Amino acid sequence: MAITVTGLSKSFGGRPVLRDFSARFEEGSVSCIFGPSGQGKTTLLHLLMELLAPDGGAIEGIGDQRIGAVFQEDRLCETLSVLRNIRLVCRKGVPDEEILTHLQEVGLRDSAYKSAGELSGGMKRRVALVRAVIVRPDVLLLDEPFKGMDAATKADAIGYLRRRAPKATVLLVTHDREDAGQLGAAQIIELDA
Ligand SMILES: Nc1ncnc2c1ncn2[C@@H]1O[C@H](COP(=O)(O)OP(=O)(O)OP(=O)(O)O)[C@@H](O)[C@H]1O
Numbered sequence: 084m085a086i087t088v089t090g091l092s093k094s095f096g097g098r099p100v101l102r103d104f105s106a107r108f109e110e111g112s113v114s115c116i117f118g119p120s121g122q123g124k125t126t127l128l129h130l131l132m133e134l135l136a137p138d139g140g141a142i143e144g145i146g147d148q149r150i151g152a153v154f155q156e157d158r159l160c161e162t163l164s165v166l167r168n169i170r171l172v173c174r175k176g177v178p179d180e181e182i183l184t185h186l187q188e189v190g191l192r193d194s195a196y197k198s199a200g201e202l203s204g205g206m207k208r209r210v211a212l213v214r215a216v217i218v219r220p221d222v223l224l225l226d227e228p229f230k231g232m233d234a235a236t237k238a239d240a241i242g243y244l245r246r247r248a249p250k251a252t253v254l255l256v257t258h259d260r261e262d263a264g265q266l267g268a269a270q271i272i273e274l275d276a
Pocket residue numbers: 095096100118119120121122123124125126127155
């Protein structure tokens with residue numbers, strides 16, 4: 084189902100962050116969201132996830148869909164192993180082997196039994212990406228998911244995303260213009276003042 088956003092507005096402490104923002108995200112499409120720091124990219128994702136309420140406007144088409152998210156922060160349980168972090172979002176009965184296969188695809192199989200807190204920044208991002216993708220989401224909301232990854236690791240992560248979530252509606256917040264081409268983005272949204 085397509086997601087439609089109409090006339091969305093949000094202010095914090097009287098300062099407008101989003102003003103009359105409208106967009107349509109077609110089912111199964113990739114949209115990249117660019118814009119300088121502080122222009123409301125993360126806020127937009129939080130509104131779509133209903134972590135924030137808008138001051139005005141409407142969001143339609145997302146309510147019944149399964150959402151996977153990579154937040155701007157990793158939001159991992161640092162003392163739990165990588166495997167356990169991912170298991171937290173999986174249904175009962177998902178075998179370890181399935182989780183390990185996902186981890187292998189992003190180059191993390193050898194880190195499966197390490198505590199999340201021991202990983203580098205780019206490794207944590209990949210764990211967060213697997214955690215978002217493994218639930219087979221209809222909608223993927225990704226806030227700078229490739230932060231801290233070198234070019235080769237990022238290429239692997241993009242390949243993983245395209246292979247494992249080919250039908251998801253993807254909204255990707257990024258500062259890297261090349262991501263749009265690599266992900267075959269159908270739409271580019273510029274948020275700026
Ligand atoms: N919960 C909040 N309370 C108060 N102000 C907030 C809150 N969330 C965001 N803001 C403010 O809203 C503005 C937009 O923040 P947001 O994180 O959406 O920007 P962004 O475009 O994602 O930036 P960046 O590229 O730096 O991640 C910022 O000025 C931020 O300080």
